Amino acid sequence: MTEERDGFRQVMSRFATGVTIVTSVAREGGSVGLTANAVASVSLEPRLVLVCMDRGSASLGTVLETRRFGLSILGAEDESLARRFSDDDPNERFAGVGLRRVGSGMSVLAGALAWLDCRVWREFEAGDHIIVLGKVLECGVEGDGDPLIFFKGEYGTVAS
Ligand SMILES: Cc1cc2nc3c(=O)[nH]c(=O)nc-3n(C[C@H](O)[C@H](O)[C@H](O)COP(=O)(O)O)c2cc1C
Known part of the structure; x- marks a missing residue:
């Protein structure tokens, strides 16, 4: 089983992805956020x-x-943010991080290449994860720099 998991992980690590930070604001006002690359455009x-x-995600x-x-x-340029939002204590992830209020009050990271403000449209159970489908309320492009890429377990960018 472990071999199967490792094999699957290795295979999927060859699928190069961009890197995002998912953010949300709790009703009591605190921000939560995590690094995520299992992200796709759907419709x-x-x-x-x-x-x-992940079902175990605190966010x-x-x-x-x-x-x-x-x-x-x-x-x-944002590798340190990706590391911070995956590795650091959830309570310390936003310390010193520039935020931008967009759309209907959602916080996204200032300086990101682009952002989306979403409402949860549906969610689906999928093994040890939940697929969260978001309806885009608003979105915008902020920069035309190179993207952060995750490939074979490492951060990089595109070679042009
Ligand atoms: C490059 C990278 C991509 C990740 N993608 C996801 C993802 O798509 N979904 C997810 O649940 N966790 C993903 N993680 C793991 C979370 O960022 C990590 O477990 C985080 O600490 C969860 O935070 P939370 O428990 O405060 O929500 C990823 C981590 C890295 C380094």
């Missing part, structure tokens, strides 16, 4: 994106409860 009409969130409860989340698409 244009309506505009839908999906994020696969998942806030996303499902408030039915709201933001997605910030990271640039090549």
Whole structure:
């Protein structure tokens, strides 16, 4: 079983992805956020994106409860943010991080390449993850720099 898991992980690590930060704001006001690359564009009409969130994610409860989340698409310079939002204590992830209020009050990361403000449209159980489908309320492009890429377990960017 472990061999199967490792093999699957290795195979999927060859699927290069961009890197995002999923954010949400709890009803009591605190921000939650995590690094996520299991993200995809799903539909244009309506505009839908999906994020696969681990059932063990501390941020998942806030996303499902408030039915709201933001997605910030990271640039090549943002590796430290990706590490911070995956590795650091959830309570310390936002310390010193520039935020931008967008749309109907969602916080996204200032300086990201692009962002989306989403309402949870549907969620689906999928093994040890929950597929969260978000309806895009608003989105915007902030920069045209190179993207942060995750490939074979390492961060990089595109070679042009
Ligand atoms: C490059 C990268 C991509 C990740 N993608 C996801 C993802 O798509 N979904 C997810 O649930 N966790 C993903 N993680 C793991 C979470 O970022 C990590 O477990 C985080 O600590 C969860 O935070 P939370 O428990 O506060 O929600 C990823 C981690 C890295 C480094």
